[in-house]
Amino acid sequence: MQNCADEWIRESNRRALLERIRQESPVSRVQLAQELHLSKSTVTDNITPLLREGIVQEVGVGLSQATGGRPPVLLKLNGAYSYIAAIELGFRAPLFALADLEGHILHRLTLSVPDGAAYPERLKAVCEKIDELLSCGGIGRDRLTVIALASPGAYSRHEGRYLLNPEFEDWDFSRFRDDLGRCFQTEVMMINDVKAATLGELHQGAAKGFRNIVYLSCGVGVGAGIILNGRLYSGTSGSAGEIARVFVPGISGPLRTRVEMNALLQKMRMQAPEATRRALRKPANRINFEDVVRLWKAGDPFTRGCIRDIAVVLGKMAAALVSVLNSERVVFGGEYLVFQSQILDILRKTILREAFDPIPVVGSALGKDAALQGLLSLACEAILDRLARST
Amino acid sequence: MQNCADEWIRESNRRALLERIRQESPVSRVQLAQELHLSKSTVTDNITPLLREGIVQEVGVGLSQATGGRPPVLLKLNGAYSYIAAIELGFRAPLFALADLEGHILHRLTLSVPDGAAYPERLKAVCEKIDELLSCGGIGRDRLTVIALASPGAYSRHEGRYLLNPEFEDWDFSRFRDDLGRCFQTEVMMINDVKAATLGELHQGAAKGFRNIVYLSCGVGVGAGIILNGRLYSGTSGSAGEIARVFVPGISGPLRTRVEMNALLQKMRMQAPEATRRALRKPANRINFEDVVRLWKAGDPFTRGCIRDIAVVLGKMAAALVSVLNSERVVFGGEYLVFQSQILDILRKTILREAFDPIPVVGSALGKDAALQGLLSLACEAILDRLARST
Structure with missing residues (x-):
């Protein structure tokens, strides 16, 4: 327990710093130290590699403190550090959104999949739509860190398969997730569409x-x-x-x-x-x-x-x-x-x-966007978890 | 975060040690160190005050380790360090049990409360029954650390009161809890009877x-x-x-x-x-x-x-x-x-x-005893929490 405590504390400090910067940007090192009850040097030690990697940016100076001294440098997440494609498949016309690490939606598209379209046709249409999203943003496939999918239905252990409404039986969501990951060489997260919408409402909507x-x-x-x-x-x-x-x-x-x-x-x-x-x-x-x-x-x-x-x-x-x-x-x-x-x-x-x-x-409060917003929260959190571990 | 980490680690180490000793007694310091990934000296530093206070006892020696050396001293909780009275009020004839810190039930009694008995009469009958339990065990009121009650009904915020079945309307459980605490000068925990039974099944029954x-x-x-x-x-x-x-x-x-x-x-x-x-x-x-x-x-x-x-x-x-x-x-x-x-x-x-x-x-798996067992788990945990903080 004690042996791994130091590493655990370092990682959880970095994760808490990233979360705070995400929620309150722009924010100074002094504010971060005060709000998270960390020493100034702990904050600086943890922020330095995040700045070097380009995950966090300095964006200007704030007001001087009442106690005097230099005005503090303000920090924010570098949205352009990585990108997320979020796809809500729970509608007849799936919604696509491209967002940056700050969770800002940069572009949106919808896709009309013809009823009865076969699986390869659906997969191809979705891949092309993701490429279209990326090109709207002028972003290469290599900067797409996560594809987050919201799909209807749920897995039944008893029946050993996803149970779906008839409207969605032309999709094969678990195969689809794997194929998308192979196609874009990136992590694909998949979550039930109602659960994604619930997360959206929790983080930014009526459940906040x-x-x-x-x-x-x-x-x-x-x-x-x-x-x-x-x-x-x-x-x-x-x-x-x-x-x-x-x-x-x-x-x-x-x-x-x-x-x-x-x-x-x-x-x-x-x-x-x-x-x-x-x-x-x-x-x-x-x-x-x-x-x-x-x-x-x-x-x-x-x-x-x-x-x-x-x-x-x-x-x-x-x-x-x-x-x-x-x-x-x-x-x-x-x-x-x-x-x-x-x-x-x-x-x-x-x-x-x-x-x-x-x-x-x-x-x-979010209406049709609830699931997209939930997917972005989920994807941002997964990326920040990974960055806190690896930086 | 870092500032309070040391105290947090100390308390959680002590709590983990007490839990392990409770579950696996008798157990040696070496076993505790191995199973909890703690250093031998951390275990010894934490066990010493627990022994001095009489919370933990040495109960003999185990087998020598394969690597040689003295046979290890075995530790267990000192059941007699404190006592718990658990009362299941969800039946027409309430069940009473006296247990020690190890959760062993030492005595059981039931109480027949006449239908329509007024509140003071009910309170008096329960207090006398608790005293009877204690005298069965030859235990003074000062060594009764917790009284744990399971009661039917639940609090409705909307109606601002406990909602009870008519069978139980002669009880006034929140007043009852306060009066018992005053009478015995001890902590009284109260929990819904179904929730208590659920905990019993979780810790020792069909949900384990x-x-x-x-x-x-x-x-x-x-x-x-x-x-x-x-x-x-x-x-x-x-x-x-x-x-x-x-x-x-x-x-x-x-x-x-x-x-x-x-x-x-x-x-x-x-x-x-x-x-x-x-x-x-x-x-x-x-x-x-x-x-x-x-x-x-x-x-x-x-x-x-x-x-x-x-x-x-x-x-x-x-x-x-x-x-x-x-x-x-x-x-x-x-x-x-x-x-x-x-x-x-x-x-x-x-x-x-x-x-x-x-x-x-x-x-x-526990039948009529489910709620009593749940109350004992809850009370033991509360006592160990307190001991981990205060020792």
Whole structure:
């Protein structure tokens, strides 16, 4: 224990310095020493190699201290030291973002993958999109340090495979991760899309500053992200929060058969009354999510009723989650965030009625960007961990 | 960080030594040094004050090492250094146990509190019982270091009070804790009874060696205990696992209205058919839990049906918990453990059908003692924490 304590302290000091510089840049050595309770010389000893490597930059001088002396030199992370490609595959049209080490998004793109495209075609399209991102930023492949992927679905130990919604069965995410790594000769991180969005909300969104959070996501898929004691809880094999197959009171099948987008579209196609069909202005069997949003915004009673029914079922699930986890707040996200003015209120009322200890419900602050932001946090942390060990 | 590192290392070394001595006694200084990766002199420096204080004892000599030299002196905790009174208040007849610092139970007693007894009477009865325990062991009040209480119910921030089943409303547990502390001039720890039982199963029962566990308890009350990453998860305000008020598919009210003992007795009283009433050999309105157990053991079809219905509902709850938490196993306990030969199989089948990733279900290994054992673990740890800081 004592033998490795010195190395442990050095590494954790460097990691704490990098984190602080990331969060508070620009910041002086004196500030860092004060805030982290380190001696000035410890800070200097640790910063020097980081400056030499170009991981940290000096960016000017701050105000002189009250006690006099030279004005302090200010430090920040060198964003251009390494780059991250983040990809949200949980939508029909995947989102791509290129970011620097500071987590600033430099470029964004989307990709339309034709339905039914075969695996090699998908892989090729994604690789080309990453190259397009890099060339937008004028960045060579060698400076891409991490590719971070958010994908739907989760691994079932019992079935020995990823369980995915039918919409995503043309993807083969574990093979995809390996192939991308080979193609770009870089680390590829993959995480469930709901968990990525949960991290995004935790670090920069509606869950910031809280320790125990339930992120409830609904749209193409339904799932929960769980923050416990300020950290993402993934479970024994990464499938914590996989609520899509859970049975909920008042409905006959599992949750997903009533709330996911396919179920919503199916109900609209089969049951929409004459007035809704007229407002739709196209054959009901061709209705898509954009049509549903338009009808809902126009106040169509049948569409509003469908969303209300979904919210009631989600509310029961949320009440159970809140009782089990004794969280501080529920953050609602996913494609159905567009309906939040109707859904949040129903979630609140159901939680108030059914949860052991009711808590506030708020909408996602990051919306469609939640998973991308979560991926960037995760990737930045992984890079800083590595730099703290190796510098 | 570096400034307090030395003190932190000293305290954590002492704590690790005490833990190791507790778990492996008798153990030599050389073994401790090897297993904890400490130098021999660090071990000796830390053990010396523990011996002087009488917290640790030398109990003989072990075998000589292969490398020769004197045979090593063996160490163990001095159980008689301090004593713990553990009280499980979750039953109609509370269980009392006196244990030493090694966690050995020296004496046990039960207390029958008359229904409707007023608070002062209850407090007096419990204080007298603790004194009786101490006198059984010939131990003065001054050597009682901790009183550890397991109580049903949980605190609701929303309602600003403990929520308890009606059976326990004559207790006022937070006042009770304070009064006991004043009476015995000692630390009183209080924890929810299901959480205490969960800790018992984790440290010495069916959850030993696992990292992610759901302990599902049913009987007078229904609740869940959650072990995540090897530790008890209590939630934001201590009410994690409070599932009694959760709504479950297939029943109209919250979980407790279908599975708790009062609901079971009520159903037996109201709906028992002629054959069951005959086998009961007393008026149905006077049926108690012992009668139910007797009828169930005799294979009475109506009673078996009641337990099956309860197991189906519990199974749905368990499947939801397992999906949300991605645990490794479910441990079933509480008064209904007596029905485990019927209940476990139904839980397994429901989890297999409805959980995202099915896992094994086993019965509690400690039975009625689970909460007492959990209280002793908790109290021993608190005492060792304190000794590591203060010695």
